[in-house]
Amino acid sequence: MEGSVEVVVDDTEQILERVAAVDVAKASGKVCVRVPHDTKEGKRVTRVFDVVATVPAVERLADHLVCEGVERVVVESTSDYWRVFYYVLEERGLEVWLVNARDVKNVPGRPKTDKLDAVWLAKLNERSMLRRSFVPPADVRRLRDMTRMRVDLVADRTRAKQRGEKLLEGALVKLSSVVSDLFGVAGRRILDALVAGERDPRRLAALGTGLKASPEELTAALTGRFSDHDAFLLKIYLDQVDALDQQVATLCARLEEITAAMPLPARRSGTPEPAGVTVVDGVPGTVSTVTGEIFPPATDAPVGATPPSAGGPPVPRTVADLVDLLDAVPGIGRDSAQMVLAEIGIDMGPFATSGHLASWAKLTSRTIQTGASLRMGRTGRGNRYVRRALGTAAVSAGRTNTFLGVRHRRLRARRGGLKALVATSRSILEVIWRMVHDQVPFRELGADYHTRQQDPERRKRVLARQMKNLGVSPEEAASMLAAA
Structure with missing residues (x-):
């Protein structure tokens, strides 16, 4: 028709003959298996049954699905109850997809039961009308468990410190008003002395050597109503802080051991992004459409080999080597690098381009078009651990005299702080994708990059x-x- 536009969609419809789906609950799961009929051509047989959410029961289910020749099993991501089904079925070599329950809702107005939900999920599965959630491999999941526990322990330590500060305020001791770090070296000496029974403000102030506050200011701040009752409670908080410090240190040491022993996958060939090959200072590479970063073309060198260029940096062998590379990105430290790698994995196969990874992390805005109206929607929630690490990195990078810092400040002046934060977070994530995908070091473009391009x-x-x-x-x- 006149004015019509032909759109070619790169999407091959896949119809599976033998599928299964699991509607998950806390104590059990409703399993639906759909297979072709034995005698009636074109007909399908649907069987629905309950499986107890225990390892032996799911192992028997896995044996049954293997005997049925099931090509793919879909598990609904309900709370953490999906794990026993996903992990056990994955161990048996079945192709298991985890899908978001929000994306597989039934037709509105229809009856809703666990049985009907399982059948609906199986029908969507056989027509490949599902979007698979990203679940990293088992070794990366173990790494992720530890990085997430470290976040929780640090949060617990912060809460214990805040409770201790609140206790001092209740005892009319205004130490936090004159000491920037209440639990630093000097502040901790004063707190330990209070617990030990020292009540003289002048003697306590003498322990604050190295602090910016004068002895008179410390004496006035330490003059309060601190009692033995307060000392008893403060000791409990200090013991909590010490115990959590030890646990965090133990966890960090274990993370270093595991990352040093975890090998990287074989180096992939560079997947071209929607950008051409650019030559800067005689060096060919791919330019990122978001950051402007120029990346050298990837090679097919095996793990542990040296890149083709003479004198170039060695290819990283382990995850610890990759963490060292990411540590060079402005705003990214070792803890942030370990956190991001534990969430996105060390193999970028599930994310075809850096844009796919940014979309998974919900750092891209939705496109909402209707008629002549075109607007951009919200970015979405995304993985909270990735968003937290990247947000902290973006704030830190925005204070540096680097390409990312200048870009952050330019965006903040034009679009505001929140949009600049999201844009810088996406830039950092796209740089991380390229470094992990091609296993190459970070290349700083310089704070004057934009000026040189004008x-x-x-x-x-x-x-x-x-x-x-x-x-x-x-x-x-x-x-x-x-x-x-």
Whole structure:
């Protein structure tokens, strides 16, 4: 028809003959198996039955599904109850998909039961009308368990410190008003002395060596109503902080051991992004459409080999080596690098491009188009651990004199702080994708990157127009240039 536009969708419809689906509950799961009929051609047999959510029962289910020749099993992601079905079926070599319950809702107005939900899930499965949730391999899941536990332990330690500070405020001791780190070296000496029974403000103030506050300020802040009852409670909080410090240190040491022993997958060939090959200073590479980063082309060198360029950096062998590479990204430290790798994995196979990874992390806005109206929606929630690590990294990178720092400040001036934070987080994540995918080190473009990309003649015209708008005469401009 006139005005019509042909759209080619790269999507091959896949119809599976033998499928299964599990509608998960806490104590059991409703399993639906759909297979072809033995005698009636074109007919399908649907069987629905209950399976107790225990390892032996799910192992028997796995044997049954293998005997039925099931090609794919879909498990609904209900709370943490899906894990026993997913892990055991995965161990038996079955192809298991975890799907978000929000994406598989039945037709509105229809009756809703566990049996009907399982049948609906199986029908969607056989027509491949599902979107698979990302579940990393078992070794990465173990790494993720530890990084998430570290986040929880650090949060518990922070709460214990806050309770201790609140206790001091209740005892009319205003130490936190004059000490920036109440649980630092000097602050901890004062707190330990309070617990030990010292009540003289002057003697306590003498323990605050190295603090910015004067002895008079410390003495006034330490003059309060601190009693033995407060000392008893404060000791409990201090013991909690010490125990959590030890647990965090033990966990960090264990993380270093595991990452040093975990090998990286074979180095992949570079998947071209929607950008061309660019030559900067005689070096060919792929330019990121978001960050402007120029990346060298990937090679097929095996793990542990040296890149083709003579004298180039060695290819990382283990996850610890990859963490060292990510540590060079502005705003990313070792803890943040371990956290991000534990969440996105060390193999970028599930994410075809950096844009796919950014979309999975919900760092891309939704496109909402209807008629002539086109607007951008919210970014979504995404993985909270990735968002937290990248948000912290973006704030830190925004304070640096680097390409990412300058880009963050430019965006903040134009679009506001929140949008600049999301955009910088996405830039960092896309850089991480490229470094993990190609196993290459970070390359800093420099704080003057945007200035170097500008056309000098155009810049002159812009400055001349600005000076004219400000009412600067040619004579004044000449004198200012001479003074500069």
